[in-house]
Amino acid sequence: MATIYRATPAEPAEASRAVKRRGRNKQRTGSSAPAHRHDWQLGWLLIAPAIVGFVFFAAYPLIRGIYLSFTTFHVLSPPKWSGLDNLKELWHDDVFWSSLRVTVYFVGLSVVIGVLLSLATAVILHRLTRSTVIRGLIILPFLISGVVAALVWAWMLDTQLGIVNNVIEKLTGHTVMFLGSPTWAIPSVALISVWKSMGYNAILLFAGLQLIPGDVYEAARLDGAGEFQIFRRITVPLLRPVLAMVVILTVIGSFQVFDIVQVATQGGPANASLVLQMYIYNKAFTQFDFGYASTMSLALFAMLIAITFMQLRLTRANEADTN
């Protein structure tokens, strides 16, 4: 079944390409409508701003970033080619590996908790109500900045005066150092991050659920399927493309977490919450080691690409089970 499914799309693509080619030839032989004759000037004129932006602030920095990661560069003097020295340094840099561990831990927590919570919220909301007001309230945290989210939670999780710790103290008799202890720093930051993005993901998944035709559910119910069975056999498989997208977006976003960490813990205590992007920032802007910082960005980029492709493969993100 799966093999057949994968084999077929190639043909229409081939066919449409052929049609396009034929179309283009026709255009070249001069049969294009007079209305389009002067389009090329206007076309290039209209995309000129976008091209300038693309070349100067996307393509050139990309190439320059890759180049800089093989140099020694301290901003004030011009970059000096140093080959693979940065990579060797990276290999022996304990702080890099520890920040990578911290980041992966953070990403794991945010993805698992965040996706499970938003999936549950989306599915339950979808069964209960179409209310735009409730969905609006749920995405409220998405609209505020990570700085604001981190500030509020830093206050609420404060060991002495924070409301969360006050409640915990009343219930258990002792307090938890959420942001100040090495064990709790990363889970707490992940919690803030989940709080901020959960609603947004839930609304994405909700939109995905709305695409599933209602008669599939009705048929399942007529066949006697229970709520859980319906969820497992129908909702999850049919939602898979959207679910995979939410997972990928969460992974990519969490790997680049910065503002929440900087405001809530500043990477502390003792590097316990020093995430990769923060280490890159510190290298570049407190030690002015731009070459090495670029190498680390390149490594992060390589990891993101690898993870994205792996996920697309594993989840077969662009196809639902039935189509």
Next chain:
Amino acid sequence: MSIALTAARRTSRDGRERRRFPIGRALAWIYIAGVLFVTIFPFYWILRTALSNNYALATNPSSPLPVGFTFGAFERALGLSSPAEAAAQGGSGASLDILLYLRNSIIYATVLTACVVFCSALAAYAFARLRWRGRNLMFSIFLCALMVPGILTLLPNFVLIKDLGLTNSFAGMILPGALFSAFDIFFLRQFMLGLSTEVEEAAIIDGAGKLKVFFRIILPMTAVPITTLSLLTFINTWNDYFWPLLVTNDQSVRPLTLALAVFKQSSPQAAPDWAGLMAATLVAALPMLLLFTLFGRRIVNSIGFTGLK
């Protein structure tokens, strides 16, 4: 099994809205209520703290209502109170010139949003409606830019802005994001491809130029997606932290989000002015909350749309 079947038959007869599991339904509502509570409570707590007296906060930290009700924290945050008054209410010596930062944020987010959405609309029109050689190639190249994450281009972009001597200026903050956004172009092009061409063709037969068609016909017809995009871009830019952190270190151009973080870091670790901080936080979040009350429905509905493309 047979119970499930009869239940299923009953629901199908009574219509879909009749539920089989009132307990399950109640639990589901409790779950949603819990989610809503956790989502909204921090916003209430910002307000409650901001209206409290910072000294009094310590005496009754878990009171659900403001402790020692006062607008002092807002006065401190807006720089209206004298240092003596501020100290009397537990303010730290640090002050935050919020009105200045608010102005900076408004300039930064508004100019960037207006520029990038306009440039993207121009490019989207060229991709959707004009025929020119290299169009498909350019479009594929632009799409590739969607894949490159910020982290890889941010450092080199900073070096570029620094080489251009534009650090600590609005131009330096705005320029890199003002001209090109692959996502915006893609989004608007998809929408324009779906528009009917009849009106345009009629206008062209009447002698209107392509540029006139764009401004008089296409732009008004894409008003809805353009508003959506502008909203999302504005929110993202307003909340942006990393890029302004790289290119500014002068308070004359610093946006509010960044100033807030710096303010937090400069307030004393031992006894921070939480009331003042929360008042400042509220002022920083207010424009977003305002946008939300005005356009909430549209934002909610557009998230599904933009996310799924």
